[in-house]
Amino acid sequence: MALSDMKCRNVRPAAKLQKLSDGGGLQLWAQPSGARLWRFAYRFNGKQKLLALGAYPAVSLADARQARDEAKRVLAGGCDPSEEKKQKKAIAERAKETFRTIAEEYVAKLRREGRAEATIAKVDWLLSFAYPSIGDRSIREIDAPAVLKALQQVEARGRYESARRLRSTIGGVFRYAIATARAENDPTFALRDALTKPIVTPRAAVTDPKALGALLRAIDWFDGQPTVRAALQLMALLFPRPGELRAAEWTEFDFDKAVWTIPAERAKMRRPHRVPLAIQAIAILDRLKRISGRGELLFPGVRAPDRPISDNTLNAALRRLGYGKEEATAHGFRATASSLLNECGKWHPDAIERQLAHVENNDVRRAYARGEHWDERVKMMQWWAGYLDELKASAPEGRTLETALGPTVAS
Structure with a gap:
């Protein structure tokens, strides 16, 4: 006898599974738990099989009959409805994998x-x-x-x-x-070879000693935010990546040991990087601490003190000093230090590379170069600070004063 919606709705759970037939292989299974499940019983290749059609009342009696009739059409076509359902489900799942x-x-x-x-x-x-x-x-x-x-x-x-x-x-x-x-x-x-190869333009850097001295004097005369001036001075002395300096926090500095430790999460190579602090760098940090020492950041933003100064702040300061983007950039201080430290011949190239936080690409060589050349780097960074002082002291003042103070008025 065919089922009715009322009979489906009123069936009560019993101690054992109840199978209510609607005819044509469609059954409603009333579970002892109270669940009511639609099943289509059929034979394929001589084997008795079942196809799940959903749960009542989410799937109504009319919907279950329609699903049964569709399964019968699949059977008439020589296919197994259960296998076709699996294939459709797999296709639907793959479609979600966008x-x-x-x-x-x-x-x-x-x-x-x-x-x-x-x-x-x-x-x-x-x-x-x-x-x-x-x-x-x-x-x-x-x-x-x-x-x-x-x-x-x-x-x-x-x-x-x-x-x-x-x-x-x-x-x-x-x-x-x-x-x-x-x-x-x-x-x-x-x-790999289908795209237009970009023309790589190196970041501008001052590598001529006399020009570097003039730039350093210009930075000392910078009349903008004192925190920005300090950042440029430290970029020249310590030559980190600009992002590492901009987001520096006071807790990263050990003044007793004269070292700045850049944490792994902020370092480009995802490993901590130590920077020896020369006497000149510590002096700048001491002055800076009077300005921003109450907060976490060395260089807090003017409008948002809980966030560091922006990417463009340091380069904008160099533009204000009269240095075009083809002459000097904040990142260029790294190339400046690399060039002049290597040219002077006083320091082992590996010590310079370690201070730049460059990673050796050769796995074998890297295994034998685990030493950080720390003692040599401490001496090198103090020598570098003294060398910059010498360049600055011998630099002409013309461009610096004119940039910082504007044109002088003839007396």
């Missing part, structure tokens, strides 16, 4: 690994260029031409370096998808 979904997982993995927030923000920014064209596509369906199209849209804006980095980032997402069994190949591998 590039955007897996990219978000990849970014979350980077965050768990302790990557710097600035790095994660850059990855997010790069991926945002890919989302419009491939973000909502199944990652299994994305091939090299599809990725190339996304990259060429970035190239069309003249951003060749961004396109190159985007290719690398997309490759990271695909390799993560391969590792998690959701992709079989990385299409970016075939695109």
Whole structure:
């Protein structure tokens, strides 16, 4: 006898499983727990099988009958309804594995690994260029031409370096998808030579000793924020990466041991980096502490004291001093120190490289170069500070005074 909606609704649980037949193989199973489940009983290749059609009342009697009839049509076509259901489910699951979904997982993995927030923000920014064209596509369906199209849209804006980095980032997402069994190949591998190679322009740096002396005098005469002046002075003395200095906190400095320890999470190479502090650097830090020593940051922003000064602040200060972007940059102090320290011939190249926080690319050589040359670096940094003092003392004043104070008025 066929079921009615009332009978389905009023069936009560019993001690044993109850099977109520609607005919044509459709059954409502009333479980002792109170659950009511639709099942379609059928035979395929001589074997008795069951197909789950959902739970009542979420799946109504009419819906269950329609699902039974669809399963019968599949049977009539010579296919197993259970296998077809599994295939449809697998296809639906794969459809959810879009590039955007897996990219978000990849970014979350980077965050768990302790990557710097600035790095994660850059990855997010790069991926945002890919989302419009491939973000909502199944990652299994994305091939090299599809990725190339996304990259060429970035190239069309003249951003060749961004396109190159985007290719690398997309490759990271695909390799993560391969590792998690959701992709079989990385299409970016075939695109290594398909992009326009950017013309690399080195960051401007002052490497002539006389010009460096003039720059140092100009910095001392800088009439802007005293914290910015101190930051530029310390960039010249300590030559860290600008981001490492901008976000420096007072707790990182041990004045008794005269050392600044940059924590791993802020260092580019994800490992702590120690910087010996020359007497001149400590003097600058002492003056700076009277200004910003009550807070956590050495260089708090003017409008947001809980955040460090921006990326552009130091370069803007150099522009204000009259140095164009083709003449000097904050990052360029690293090239300045590297060039002049190597040229003087007083210090082992490895000591200079360690102070620049460069990592040896050769695995064997790195294994034998674990010593940090600390004692030599302490001497080198004090010598460097004295050398800068000498350059500054012998530098002409013309450009410095004119830049800092403006044109003089003839008497």
